[in-house]
Amino acid sequence: MRKAAILACIGLAACPLAAHAAVNPGFDVDAATRAYLNLLQGPARAKSDAYFEGGYWLPLWSTLIGAVVFVALLASGLSARMRDWAERTMRRRWLVPGLYALPFTVVTTIATLPWSIYTDFVREKQYGLMNQTFAAWALDAVKSFGIGLILNALLFIVLFAVIRRFRRTWWLIGSAVMSLFVAIGALVAPVFIAPLFNTYTELPASPLRDRIVAVAAANHIPSEHIYVSDASRQTKRISANVSGVGPTIRITLNDNLLKRTAPEEVVAVMGHEMGHYVLNHVWKLIGAFTIIFLLLFFVVSRAAPSLIARHPRWRVRGVADPAAAPVLLLLASICGLILTPVQNSIIRHNETEADIFGLDAAREPDGFAKTAMRLSEYRKISPGPVEEILFFDHPSGENRVRRSMQWKKDHVPGATIVIPGPIDGK
Structure with a gap:
């Protein structure tokens, strides 16, 4: 049945006009789209564009700041000294990279902390998207740091063991290890x-839950648990997601979505998230990023040895030396920046598929169009084609509204153009 749903979705995506062209020949998709786009004008649109366009530069600045930190660790000899300390402290050689990872994570976190505070707190507060106090944000940051400390130690132990054991093909096996970690x-x-x-609770019994369960049942999706997170304590953003793999897959919506949108919008968003589940996007993304890891690890494996050999003052013994971590991460971060448009396009393709599935499943084109406009609070609504390819990991709001209106023309008998209410209300 799931295969049938996928084939149906693909068929509708590939040829919607051929299947439904005669439903509403007089419905003006352009006019219906403009009715929604007109909701975002003047200062609100300028603010949205400024926030999103400013984000274009964040990956570049993050990479440059990281590069400065990594080079400083190498040039100062601090990376080598941390390696020496780990070797003196830990007799078991295979655990040395994990011990090295602890001061390495501490130092790099402290060095980049001002940038993290700006991007994750100050900038969000500046644009009215942050609901947390600095103290609350800092507490979450400390939690993230603790998790990162553990994960980095484990990852360093495994990856450097692979590099030691497989001198020539470590990039191949290392990419598989990264995918396994993901x-x-x-x-x-x-x-x-x-x-x-966040606290996760079951969506209480209500007509809205009944509608969501009905959409899930029609598409053979388990709906025993529908979770709500208290994201409003952190952010103003509306959101939902499908997360997990296998037995931990779950569909979650945040409380902002419930508080700030109408029921038809919630159902439309949940239809989209169900699309991720039915279309196996979690596994597809893992597969796609495995290919990216392969390319990235291959480039690093070829460039790192020569870079290390040219700088004997770094006191890095080779690629298998934990002290080489800043070299490997420097090269990986540069490759990751270059590949950002590729990563964005992979994710955007999946999001487009989920949009199409969600429209068919929820049958709420106006609800989905209104939600797309609400997301314009922090996503530029009408980018150019090249701009969308390079910087957007979701379809633009204008494309989502237009797709919704086209679906409405093709599938809703007697469809008329809706003059929607303001974005900040239901």
């Missing part, structure tokens, strides 16, 4: 990590 993280995070930051 899969395990996806399995564990919804149950053990996410609750450290």
Whole structure:
């Protein structure tokens, strides 16, 4: 049945006009789209564009700041001294990289802390998206740091063991290890990590829950548990997601979505999230990013040895030396920045598929269009085609509204253009 749903979705996506062209030949998709786009004008649109366009530069600045930190660790000899300390402290060689990872994580976190405070707190507060006080934000940051400390230690132990054991093909096996870590993280995070930051409760019985369960049942999706997170204590953003793999897969909506949107919008968003589940996007993303890891690890494996050899003052003995971590991460971060448009396009493709599925499943084109406009609080609504390819990991709001209105023309008998209410209300 799931295969049938996928094939149906693909068929509708590939040829909607051929199947439904005669339903509403007089419905003006352009006019219906403009009715929604007109909700965002003047200062509100300028603010949205400024926030999102400013974000174009954040990955570049993050990479440059990280590069400065990594080079400083190498040039000062601090990376080598941390390695020496780990070797003196730990007799078991295979655990030395994990011990090295502890001061390495502490130093790099402190060095980049001002930038993290600006991007994750100050900037969000500046644009009215942050609901937390600095103290509350800092507490969450400390939790993230603790988790990162443990994960980095484990990852360093495994990856450097692979590099030592497989001198020539470590990049191949290392990419598989990274994918395994991602899969395990996806399995564990919804149950053990996410609750450290938010409280998750069952969506209470209501007509809205009944509608969501009905959409899920029609598409053969388990709906025993529908979770709500208290994200409003942190952010103003509306959101929902499908997370986990296998037994931990769950569909979650945040309380902002419930508080700030109408029932038809919630159902439309949940239809989209169900699309991620039915179309196996979690596994597809893991597979796609495995290919990215392969390319990234290959480039690093070729560039790192020569870079280390040219700088004997770093006192790095080779790629298998834990002190080489800043070299490997420097090269990886540069490659990751270059590949950002590729990563964005992979995610955006999946989001487009989920949009199409959600429209078919929820049958709420106006609800989905209104939600797309609400997301314009922090996403530029009408980018150029190249701009969308390079910087957007979701379809633009204008494309989502237009797709919704086209679906309405093709599937809703007697469809008329709706003049929607303001974005800040239901």
